[in-house]
Amino acid sequence: MNLTMLLDMAADGLEDRIVVGRRGGGISARRLRDLSVAGAAVIREAGADALVYRAVNGPAFPVALFAAARAGVPLVPINYRLGAEQGAALLSHHPDALVIADDAGDAPGVLSPVTWLDRLGRSEAVEADDPDPDAPAVVIYTSGTTSAPKGVLLHHHNLVSYVLGSVEFASAEGTDAALVSVPPYHIAAVANVLTNLYAGRRTVVLEQFTAAEWLDTVRGEGITNALVVPTMLARILDSGADTSVPTLRSLASGGAPMPRRVVERALETWPQVDFVNAYGLTETSSTITVLGPDDHRAAMTGTDERIRARLGSVGRPVPGIDLEIRDADDRVVEAGVPGRIWVRGEQVSAEYAGIGKLVDDRGFFDTRDTGFVDEDGYLFIGGRSDDTIIRGAENIAPAEIEDVILRHPAVTDTAVVGVPDDEWGQRIEAVVVLRPDESVDAEELRAFVRETLRGSKTPDRIVYWDELPRTETGKLVRRHVVERLVGDGVSGRA
Known part of the structure; x- marks a missing residue:
């Protein structure tokens, strides 16, 4: 299983349905496949062993993701806000890469997103062999909030496993649209390209988040599904603007702990919306636990404090994920007892460039997050163990x-x-x-x-x-x- 399989299924099944971009001038599933084939030819012509993406999110990003996959090289999204020294340090790990960057200039081997997309229309579209499912599809550098960034290797089979376990193929309506407000170097950006495409949902990107722009885009583009981080949701609710979102049906959050006060206010503001709180890591190909819409509503309306407390949780493990809480002596603890969170599953990579795969002899990965699981299996995050x-x-x-x-x-x-x-x-x-x-x-x-x-x-x-x-x-x-x-x-x- 590899990423090109997901795109080929979408192109064959959805054909001319717009899956990337705004209502006007978006890219269809079939066109996305054609562009990926042409992009793969550009990568092979350059003799590149990776495709670095150092630009804002936009239509060039999903094209780059699938072009790299079809060429059999990894996509390496890098933070475009990094200073010159930090950016050069990451780029030094990929000296033979083709680079897509906003500040491309005339540098050899570097293309702007506009030039990249324009060049694809003039490239010879020659199909390549399907990539090895065990090959790295994406290399994402950790944010380095506590240490130097490490390159996380996500293989084709990790990402495909996550998609197949999370989404039903072509399950979205033709008018469905998702609004994504995360940068391309975050695992959520990669995951949303894949899951929305597989579902048949058009993806719209908000490059620079403001509460007003987010609300205007939801209304103007008929957004049905959206992804935000908690600080964004708080700013939207505190904006004092018109918060009406008549088409919005589902709102997912993740990336950081969701304050209970914020989600309670959101549920009161948009009672018609299905809320989802997700927990995941780069090393796990995105989401590993989910607190779903029914859980949110039960917690809001219930009188049992045990159930109401779940609003502060990140839900239960998704299918295919095994989760354990262990103490300092590596022993699995009982419900309610805090400890380190360990996970195992096909979507879990837990592999770092130059370091290798960091799992125990049973295949479990130490997330280095702390938390506990209640008696019904709901996970409550305590924070990073280093904190x-x-x-x-x-x-x-x-x-x-x-x-x-x-x-x-x-x-x-x-x-x-x-x-x-x-x-x-x-x-x-x-x-x-x-x-x-x-x-x-x-x-x-x-x-x-x-x-x-x-x-x-x-x-x-x-x-x-x-x-x-x-x-x-x-x-x-x-x-x-x-x-x-x-x-x-x-x-x-x-």
């Missing part, structure tokens, strides 16, 4: 404290971290972002936390910033928070 605060020999999960702080009506965002301390080893400090025109005294907010959590989990200090350092996909860069707190000493306003 654990050790205060006076007590292990404290920042996510637990952040969840409480976010319940305060004046708070829109927060980060809780451990800062070096001579007495306790680490002290707990919280950075808080307030809603416009809202205020809350730091001591009042500490008291608010103490009402729910014991004193040892109450932040020793709370400071206020205008915004938190997050990646484009909403992931908090905690080391930047710690660096600024340590450098500032005392900062912020109460």
Whole structure:
């Protein structure tokens, strides 16, 4: 099984249905296949062993994905926002690659997205052999929020397994359209190209997210399905704009923990929409657990607190995924007991360039995330194991404290971290972002936390910033928070 099989099925079954782009001037399934064949010829003509994509998301991206697959080389999407030194460091791993970049200029072996698509119409369209399912289809570099970026190898069979286990072929209506608001170097961008195409759903990309542009696009393009990260959803709801979305039927979120307060407000604002909260990693070819629409509604309307609590979970494993919670001694723990999250399945790659495959002797991959599973199999994420605060020999999960702080009506965002301390080893400090025109005294907010959590989990200090350092996909860069707190000493306003 390989990615070209998915495109060939779509081209044969959907033919002239538009699957990429806006209503006017979009690319049909059949045209996408033709472009991929021509793109493969360009790659082979260049003698490239990879296709690097360093540009904004758009129609050139799915063409690049399938052209690389058909040429038998991996697509390597790279963050186009990286500085010259960081970008050059990643490109040095692929010296023989053909590069698609917004700032192509006249550099040899580098094409702009426009030039790339234009050239495909003038290339000899010669079919290539089907790629080996065990060959890398995509290399995605981790964001490097805690360490240097590593290249994750996703093989054809990993990605195809994810698609076949998640989507029914041609299940979308001809008028269905998905809005994707994540950059091309994120696994969600790759996964959405594949799943929406396989379902027969037109994919529209929002290159630069703003709440107003997102709402206008949903209405203007008749969007039925959308993908956002939690910070985007919060900004949409807080925008003060007209939030009517008459065509929207499904809204998926992922990439970072979803604050319960935000999803509750979204459910109240759009009661007709099916909400999906997903958890996954680059190493797992995207989603491995899902909290579905029925789970959301049951949690919102139920009176059983055990069921209502599921709104703070990421749901249960998708078909084909085995999940275990293990303690520090590598033993599987019982329901309700926190530990490290380990997963296994055909879609799990867990392989890094230059390092190899990191699984145990049973094929399980350590996600390095912490969490617990309730008695019904719902997974609750505690955060990255590296984020654990050790205060006076007590292990404290920042996510637990952040969840409480976010319940305060004046708070829109927060980060809780451990800062070096001579007495306790680490002290707990919280950075808080307030809603416009809202205020809350730091001591009042500490008291608010103490009402729910014991004193040892109450932040020793709370400071206020205008915004938190997050990646484009909403992931908090905690080391930047710690660096600024340590450098500032005392900062912020109460």
